[in-house]
Amino acid sequence: MQLSRRVARIRESATLRVARRALELRAQGVQVVDFGAGEPDFASPRVAVEAARQALADGFTKYTANNGIPELRRALAERYRRDFGSPWTAAETLVTVGGKGGLFESTLALVDDGSEVVLHTPAWVSFVEQIRFAGGVPVEVPTDGADAFAIRAEPILAALTDRTRAVLLNSPCNPTGGVIRPEERRAIVEECARRGIVVLSDETYERFVYDGFAPGSVAELAAEFPDTVALVGSFSKTYAMTGWRIGYLLGPRELVDAAARIQSHSTSNATSFAMKGALAALDGAETEVRAMICEYAWRRRYLIDRLNAIPGIRCAAPRGAFYAFPEISARLGGNGAGATPTELAERLLEQEAVAIVAGEAFGSDRHVRISFACSRADLAEGLDRIERFLARS
Numbered sequence: 001m002q003l004s005r006r007v008a009r010i011r012e013s014a015t016l017r018v019a020r021r022a023l024e025l026r027a028q029g030v031q032v033v034d035f036g037a038g039e040p041d042f043a044s045p046r047v048a049v050e051a052a053r054q055a056l057a058d059g060f061t062k063y064t065a066n067n068g069i070p071e072l073r074r075a076l077a078e079r080y081r082r083d084f085g086s087p088w089t090a091a092e093t094l095v096t097v098g099g100k101g102g103l104f105e106s107t108l109a110l111v112d113d114g115s116e117v118v119l120h121t122p123a124w125v126s127f128v129e130q131i132r133f134a135g136g137v138p139v140e141v142p143t144d145g146a147d148a149f150a151i152r153a154e155p156i157l158a159a160l161t162d163r164t165r166a167v168l169l170n171s172p173c174n175p176t177g178g179v180i181r182p183e184e185r186r187a188i189v190e191e192c193a194r195r196g197i198v199v200l201s202d203e204t205y206e207r208f209v210y211d212g213f214a215p216g217s218v219a220e221l222a223a224e225f226p227d228t229v230a231l232v233g234s235f236s237k238t239y240a241m242t243g244w245r246i247g248y249l250l251g252p253r254e255l256v257d258a259a260a261r262i263q264s265h266s267t268s269n270a271t272s273f274a275m276k277g278a279l280a281a282l283d284g285a286e287t288e289v290r291a292m293i294c295e296y297a298w299r300r301r302y303l304i305d306r307l308n309a310i311p312g313i314r315c316a317a318p319r320g321a322f323y324a325f326p327e328i329s330a331r332l333g334g335n336g337a338g339a340t341p342t343e344l345a346e347r348l349l350e351q352e353a354v355a356i357v358a359g360e361a362f363g364s365d366r367h368v369r370i371s372f373a374c375s376r377a378d379l380a381e382g383l384d385r386i387e388r389f390l391a392r393s
């Protein structure tokens with residue numbers, strides 16, 4: 001068999017690989033503490049479960065419109081209009097199979113062979129792979145741990161060329177927790193609009209911000225720059241609905257229609273009854289969302305304080321999302337902890353049954369990612385094990 005050149009350009013998602021090995025160990029009876037997955041440990045909101053159950057009972061199990069049920073598209077457009085003054089209507093809203101689906105379709109819709117997409121790194125694993133899969137060239141702009149991984153306009157604008165089709169923003173950022181300030185976002189959007197470059201903002205972690213930071217949204221700029229501003233969002237993290245696979249794209253009609261056309265030949269509509277659940281969550285799960293934000297804030301403090309107490313580890317408090325991204329390079333090289341973050345993560349999993357993700361997956365050979373989307377008990381136990389592992393390394 002000869003596989004396509006297109007598929008040879010991409011690797012398996014490193015985060016899913018860690019999850020698979022952790023599952024294998026669990027199947028052997030090992031008590032794994034999982035800091036690898038970006039998966040909330042909370043139950044999906046009751047209203048969502050109830051609405052999906054009702055939809056199933058009512059026989060709402062057929063194909064829907066390819067671009068999603070109209071009431072969900074309307075509700076999403078209305079939510080962004082209300083919160084951020086965006087001009088998008090249901091016609092500029094596409095319901096996708098997870099945020100991942102929306103990102104993939106937008107990338108395929110924008111990128112030709114050799115097109116450049118500028119993104120800040122360290123970055124979520126799938127961005128670079130999706131760009132490569134589409135034939136594009138990821139142009140990576142580093143963010144700096146000493147600057148809390150803030151996403152800055154200047155280096156991003158300096159990376160634009162005649163071949164740039166899109167700038168990809170992810171604030172709050174997975175894996176760094178870095179955020180972009182409104183004035184930096186505006187500077188990027190203004191210059192990109194002038195050059196006809198799309199700014200695609202992945203706001204999957206929008207609600208998870210700490211210490212009073214006001215995240216804003218690219219939606220605030222959509223009325224002013226309607227032809228070049230697009231947003232991807234997701235129900236996965238905000239509402240602890242990862243398995244439901246509901247995300248969305250809002251943006252210029254041309255882009256949304258193109259993404260819908262791609263969707264019409266790949267997944268078709270997102271799951272019918274899951275969309276009903278998502279609609280109920282959007283309208284009726286604010287209490288649960290606030291409770292999750294409070295809990296993440298507590299875990300973040302606890303995790304960061306304990307990490308920084310370990311000799312040779314430095315960890316800036318993430319401004320958003322639910323990951324710590326500690327710098328561990330002082331602990332690498334020629335000792336029991338391994339020479340690279342990948343070796344360290346493998347040894348930690350095999351010796352202490354703690355799953356974390358090595359920084360290489362995100363483009364850093366100095367960091368690891370620790371998810372705090374897990375219970376307080378797991379957090380305490382996992383940190384005990386990490387301390388033990390490093391104490392003898």
Ligand code: PLP
Pocket residue numbers: 038097098099100101124170173174202204233234235236242245246247
């Ligand atoms: N964007 C970022 C930055 C993510 O971390 C993830 C998931 O981990 C996604 C998008 C996609 O999430 P989903 O496809 O579950 O909506």
